[in-house]
Amino acid sequence: MPLPAKFFCAPMAELSTPSFRETVRGFGGEVVLYSEMLAAGAIVARSRHNEPLIEKRDTDMPFAYQIVGADEAVMAEAARMLEERGCWAVDINMGCSAPDIVKTGAGSRLLSDPERARRIVRACRTAVKLKLSVKMRSGWDSSDPARLVEFARMLESEGVDHICLHPRHGKLGFRRKADWGLVALLKKSLRIPVIGNGDITSPEEALKKLAETGCDAVMMGREAVKSPWIFMLCSELASGSEDEHIIPVRDVFIEVLGRLRNSLPAHLHKSRGHRFAFYYSKNAYFGHKLFTSIRKEQEIDGMIDRVREYYEAHPEESVLRVGGGEKHNGIH
Ligand SMILES: Cc1cc2nc3c(=O)[nH]c(=O)nc-3n(C[C@H](O)[C@H](O)[C@H](O)COP(=O)(O)O)c2cc1C
Incomplete structure (x- = not known):
């Protein structure tokens, strides 16, 4: 099944609030929106503090909830509870490298533990009928192309519907440039859709990355916060119209x-x-x-x-x- 849009607005902790998403959607353009990463344990515990972060509005769709955690039973239950609220996809975070996340075995740490990652995906796959996706970095502490492909093929074989790759390994943070060659490699190696992400700062660059790598969609994060109208401009450029705003x-x-x-x-x-x-x-x-x-x-x-x-x-x-x-x- 194709993705509902060529452009994705990245999940960002403390930024992807319902208010910000409303502004992005207000500018228009084809764009899939995400929640910020939500701790699976807090969802399952029905923590009151989580409620405002879980809020979803009609204008959010197409919309993905992103969950983070390392325990497969808790992740699966959180995924099921979020699916019940209505969304297009539930996304598993395998990219966050914040110390308090990786020390629990979650986020990008899962890239160094394929068996645990497999158990989480398998449990979530059983729990979720809607789309299930993974957003990942290119490795835990290095970007080995063969290991990346092997890991992503494992995700595909476990029934993940699409993968978003931010091609920097977890120890890099935002240092060095995102290696879009790895996005092209993943696209060639998988049958499921691949979304590329990292360092895009203009509509021209977004379309160039789509064309160069053959990936199915591109995701933008930091630039989207600075320019919530970027998805409108991307969509216009893709359709050949060049209106000034x-x-x-x-x-x-x-x-x-x-x-x-x-x-x-x-x-x-x-x-x-x-x-x-x-x-x-x-x-x-x-x-x-x-x-x-x-x-x-x-x-x-x-x-x-x-x-x-x-x-x-x-x-x-x-x-x-x-x-x-x-x-x-x-x-x-
Ligand atoms: C402030 C901030 C918070 C982020 N929070 C998350 C998150 O909750 N989940 C996630 O998968 N990635 C998170 N990311 C990573 C982004 O989704 C994205 O992969 C990264 O910023 C690279 O894209 P960009 O160069 O377009 O910003 C965050 C990034 C930033 C800057």
């Missing part, structure tokens, strides 16, 4: 922060507001200065005040011209 960057900033305030409990406001502002401030010429002022704020209202202040001082930056076939993305 005026993006109200200031208003979008305020809108996302306001939605975070209105839809998340207060104890999540600071982390979510700061995380979004870190990436989105890069649209401003003096983005570092803007982010530094926002970071001092504990409440969303204070963050919004700093945004208003910045654009009052730099009104010419309030809108951004994008698209139109010329390379003027980012020029005000």
Whole structure:
């Protein structure tokens, strides 16, 4: 079965909130959305703290819930519970390299333990009737192409419907460039769809990666937080239209922060507001200065005040011209 879109918005902890997803969907374009990674144990325990992160809206679809964990029974039960809420796919995290995740055997650590990974996938496959996918890095502490292919073929043989590859090994974090040659290799080696991910910063690059690697879709993360309209531009470029758009960057900033305030409990406001502002401030010429002022704020209202202040001082930056076939993305 083909994927529902050529473009995917990456799952990102503290960023892929329902509020942010609403903004991405609002700009349009063909795009699959993800939740941020959700701890399987907390889902199964029905932790109240998890509720706002699990929230799913009609506009989210096509949408994937991503789960993280190392115990197959817990992962399978979490997958089943999330499927019940309605989604397009349940995705298993085999890419996160945060110390508190890998020390439990989860995330990218699973790439060094194929038997445990197999048990998790097998249990989830039995539990989930909808699409089941894996988002992975190219290895735990090295990117050996033969081991990568062997691991991915194991996932395929266990019934995974598609795989997203971020081609850096787990120890690299974001260092060095993503090795898209590995995406091409995986595409050649598997029958199921492959999604490539890593370092894409423009619609032109997204289409180039699709063409060069033959992969079925491309996923964008950090750039999508800075430019939630990128999927609209990708889709337009793919269909040959090159409309120019005026993006109200200031208003979008305020809108996302306001939605975070209105839809998340207060104890999540600071982390979510700061995380979004870190990436989105890069649209401003003096983005570092803007982010530094926002970071001092504990409440969303204070963050919004700093945004208003910045654009009052730099009104010419309030809108951004994008698209139109010329390379003027980012020029005000
Ligand atoms: C702040 C942040 C949080 C992330 N959280 C997750 C996550 O929850 N699950 C996951 O699979 N990947 C996560 N990632 C990795 C991204 O999904 C993606 O693979 C990575 O950013 C590379 O894509 P990019 O170069 O387009 O950003 C995260 C990345 C960032 C920057």
